[in-house]
Amino acid sequence: PTTRKAAAESPPKRAIILATTTSTQDSGLLDALIPIFQRKTGYVVKAIAVGTGEALAIGKRGEADVLLVHAPEAEEEFMAQGHGLHRKAVMHNNFVIVGPFDDPAKIKGMASAAEALKKLAQARMTFVSRGDGSGTHKVEQSLWKKAGIDPKGNWYLEAGQGMGEVLRITAQKRGYALTDRGTYLALRKGINLTILVEGDPALQNFYSVILVNPSKHTRVNRVGAQAFADFLVSVEAQALIKAFGVKEYGQPLFYPDAIK
Amino acid sequence: MSVPVLEVRDILVRYGPSVVLRVPSLTLFSGEILALIGPNGAGKSTLLRVLGLLEAPSQGELYFSGQRVLWNADILYFRRRMASVFQEPLLCDTTVFENAALGLRLRGADRREILNRVGRWLERLGIAALASQQARTLSGGEAQRASLARAFVLDPEVLLLDEPFAALDPPTRESLLFDLDTILRETGTTTLFVTHDRSEALLLGDRLGVMMGGEVLQLDLPERVFATPATEEVARFVGVETILPGKVISQERGLAVVGLEGTELEVLAEHSPGERVLVCLRPEDITLSRKEDPISDPSAGNRIYGRVRRLAPLGSQYRVVVDCGFPLVALITKQSYWELSLKEGTEVIASFKASAAYVLKKH
Amino acid sequence: MSVPVLEVRDILVRYGPSVVLRVPSLTLFSGEILALIGPNGAGKSTLLRVLGLLEAPSQGELYFSGQRVLWNADILYFRRRMASVFQEPLLCDTTVFENAALGLRLRGADRREILNRVGRWLERLGIAALASQQARTLSGGEAQRASLARAFVLDPEVLLLDEPFAALDPPTRESLLFDLDTILRETGTTTLFVTHDRSEALLLGDRLGVMMGGEVLQLDLPERVFATPATEEVARFVGVETILPGKVISQERGLAVVGLEGTELEVLAEHSPGERVLVCLRPEDITLSRKEDPISDPSAGNRIYGRVRRLAPLGSQYRVVVDCGFPLVALITKQSYWELSLKEGTEVIASFKASAAYVLKKH
Amino acid sequence: MDLIWEGIRQAFWLILQGDSEVLRITLLSLQVSGSAVLISLFLGIPLGTYLALARFPGRNLAVSLVNTGMGLPPVVVGLFVTLLLWRNGPLGILDLLFTPIAMIIAQVIIAAPIVTGLTIAAIQQLNPQLRLQLLALGASRLQLFWLLIREARLPLLAAIMAGFGGVISEVGAVMMVGGNIKGQTRVLTTATVLESRMGHFDLAIALGVILLLLSFVVNWALTWIQQQGRPR
Amino acid sequence: MDLIWEGIRQAFWLILQGDSEVLRITLLSLQVSGSAVLISLFLGIPLGTYLALARFPGRNLAVSLVNTGMGLPPVVVGLFVTLLLWRNGPLGILDLLFTPIAMIIAQVIIAAPIVTGLTIAAIQQLNPQLRLQLLALGASRLQLFWLLIREARLPLLAAIMAGFGGVISEVGAVMMVGGNIKGQTRVLTTATVLESRMGHFDLAIALGVILLLLSFVVNWALTWIQQQGRPR
Ligand SMILES: Nc1ncnc2c1ncn2[C@@H]1O[C@H](COP(=O)(O)OP(=O)(O)OP(=O)(O)O)[C@@H](O)[C@H]1O
Ligand SMILES: Nc1ncnc2c1ncn2[C@@H]1O[C@H](COP(=O)(O)OP(=O)(O)OP(=O)(O)O)[C@@H](O)[C@H]1O
Ligand SMILES: [Mg+2]
């Protein structure tokens, strides 16, 4: 109550624009975090869930104040070009390869994701790719590279959509896909897919928070962005992240990285 | 020739609470031309819609050539044996030719026949030159001609015409009227013909119906309707301009004396003394003469003195309202008008024969 | 009284390639009633639209009360001093009352005045009982009355009427015609009145214009137009049914002898011998008699022998076509018809005075 | 199919218990799309009437452009408005992006051409003589406009309904310019998308059903006005 | 704004160099939406004419439902069609999900009510006496139907354009039931969304411009037909 009062008395603070990926919104994590932050600080957060590419692009143009994304290579480039002020690891989650229960390509239990993909390609098993330049897509592309395969052909479907849609297409086509565990868990009720490959260190998915460089774009809300970034790596938020989803799925969806 | 073609029994048309048409029985006989007159809103167009099988009556039955008309798919078959010309020429948004050809096209006539028949009728109606003009750019009369052509090309068994000549110029109207008379007689087309023009009704009609307030009040030979109207309303409507209330004073072998305010008249009538009656005088049966003139026609038995109140030229005739205590309307020729040198205020004697008056019982 | 209200100069209306109206000059004088007749498609309605400032002519100028009308915002001011009744009664999709009140509402009249004026006119036109009926359910004649009410309530300076009585029943039409005459004279309303009915034109018109093919061919006192039509077309149009081509044989002090095929006629004319002329005879100026009868009227100088070809009742008169080598049309009273006991084929003598014929130079 | 029934059941449950979140979302949908349609009427009906009656060179081109506008992709509109309202865009200082006003702007761009195009057709379908008759009765330009509107009210109401239908159901533009921010710019369509992306198909369907009900109520009222006293 | 110019420049570049991917996407858009509109016409015009002319209890309700259908949210339609066509759905065995046919089905559901609703208004606006006049001329039910259509062609063409505009620009349903699969079900709108999600705003705009051009060409042809020989 005291913080709320303080927030109410201080002059209205400029809204913070957070550009993030759909996975953080679709999983419900943002809805768990943002209200707490708003209540604490009096800031209003406008969370815009877009593709990773779009998030970085609007960050580059100074249209967002802070980014929460998962595409390490692109993020590094973003930082190198001077668009970002700070970049901090926030959390990670896991990718898994899913496929039909009968697993016709017999990849179940394989330890190496790249090997599994190779096998799928050789068997010309339907594989549904995000195909949208998202963080997930980028991880998938690096795995194909590792496997030494340039995926092309009828069996390789580029969906150009979000994770949820890709999973539904995969289920419909009885194919395979690379997905983050959180989305799979959220959707698994409605689709006939099971986890076949998991645990490969290459299947880790790191989320970072990036402050957009206010020196390039004068209208960026630097102070608010900083407050939000600080909140994400705070003990309170990290604990929330760790607990998020446990009740519903019996396992966490994200693993905090800022505080070990 | 008295084969019924279209028959109506106990028909009633209601719009909301108001009854617009109530016809216990009406028959169109094969080959006849039935003219229909009546005031605005009498239900004439409504009757035509019902007879054209375009509007199902609220109750009642229709027979076409003796067959009961049921409002099902067969109705198309009956409709295609008829043609209607509506009061308002509703043309389709296309050329005049296409409008005129429409009915034939709907019946699947072949191209040659269409060209032929439509061409002939457009010619006859004087709009052949407009064949490729857009119908919506036509003048009022041209549109009506197009709407007539559209019906006539069909050469139907039954023709329903709703004031078909109202927008035509007089020469066209006259020549068409005579043409039509000939054509309809030749083809034996059964025709119902609504008009506001008495001379049209007289000229074309084998029978004449008078409608008022949704009912057919009189249906008879045209001359009979005009000579012996059934009621005061009909009398007024068919052009009896002078209707005088009076009381029969005496009657002997069909020659009655009727007392009016101030005067007495000798008229042919079978009514008994004491009865209240209406004496109907048609304006054309009244002769006017100047006071000073000797009696021009001794057989014109009744003479009434009066003063000209109003004078109106009607083309070939003059309409004169004479004030005789009551207004008396006379129709005189241009010749008489000049000879009498009438002016407003001129004193005149109005005279008419006992046989010219028609006597109605007063209700 | 000869103050010009509406003037037109060198007006031309073109639709695509065709010239529909070409009026070098026309003036409506204050308080006059100008009647306009002409065949279908003559351009009458087009002229009315131009005069009503509803359609800008392709070229030419208009003046209202001496002021040049420019097609800008001021035009509303002129339009509101006029009212038009179109040939087709285009009513708005609302009640009869609202339709009649529309013009007043547009002018911002107050409620009381609207109620008053609209009520009075609906009453006068016999549609007061239909005030709250939806306009689109009206019969043809009722719709026309509503459209008349809509114009009359405005009490305009200039009234443009396009066949306003075409759909009215005869009693209504007649009484309205007389009423209107009185009202227009009283209020001094300048009126242009298009009609197909010659008697209406004669009755109401102070002047009468005859339009054909987009041009005003004659504009004069109504009697003059009827008595001395300017051209053969006008003559035919105003009801001269017999037009005989001939050649002047001799002429002395206005009395000419014209030679036709087979006969010679004595007529009043100033044309020189040898000139080719047209002799116009109006049907009502021709008297018929039986061959056996003694000459009924010695002053009827010309006598032509013929045989009745066709007989048609026109209400109070009969139209008789007599075959005299050429067709001669006569109009006779019902009385004469009975007295002569005419039938098709009856031999008759047609006679007319030298002054009854009107002679036109042939072009 | 069971999901659909479940969705319908849930929809009624949400409505009956008056879920405040759903209520807020529904109201915002109605506010945004209602305002957009109103503004579109103010723009589209006069413009459509003008285009229907005026004669000028290039008129057909203008009409084609309007008709093309009936098919403006919401995504493109969204993108366009976003670019306009961006902080660094021409209207950036107004700070309207991700607000309901931005959503209204985008929806106006979508609905106005629909209203305009259908108005053109509605007015042109009237008897051309009627316009002359009304002018003859002394109608000023503005009065003529109102009277023609009144005569064409039947197809114009259909135009309004088509415009309303176009925007209330639209998701591409509101998603992009509104951002689907919970409690601020989340409307029924964006919420539906979100729920279906989260795999809550039943809830997605429930929201869809609420959207349809809302739409039905509005259209039922308009249809009722439209069909009042239609001729036999 | 620079992005918009860049987008337009790119659009023309793509068209000029005849980029095969763009061409395929454009053709598929045209095929899917064209087929959907054609089918909608076959359904909507007869139904609309029937609803305009018939009198039966519950007619107003039916008209309201159709009008509500003008605002069917593409997302809800997409969801519904998805549920229908799912492997486990009622029509699962047809294996239509994520094919162009599924997209056509969804778009028909969107366009048919638009065509129907606007047809109702168009036919009702005709003079009711005209119908009687045509029947009097001997028109069968079918012939009457065709003749009325011909008389109302002006607003009906507007209805077609509105329907076409509704589906060619729609993204929610095609995205959901088509899946935006490259080379199979990717159309202009879904490609636009994808490019914009990838942050390629210029390319997104370019695709949008191509979509608008396509739409303009179709509408220009229809407008040309519509405005042929309009009265003064
Ligand atoms: N829906 C309706 N509700 C009430 N009255 C109606 C309705 N439709 C028609 N009427 C009335 O029915 C009457 C009959 O109309 P109808 O058109 O048959 O007359 P009519 O004899 O042809 O007249 P006119 O000579 O003027 O053409 C009219 O008085 C009209 O007002
Ligand atoms: N757009 C057009 N293209 C060609 N001709 C046209 C056009 N519009 C009108 N006309 C012609 O203009 C002529 C004049 O029409 P107008 O309506 O003035 O005649 P009118 O004298 O009123 O005839 P009516 O007595 O039949 O009412 C008609 O012959 C008509 O066909
Ligand atoms: Mg009638």
Ligand SMILES: [Mg+2]
């Ligand atoms: Mg006219």
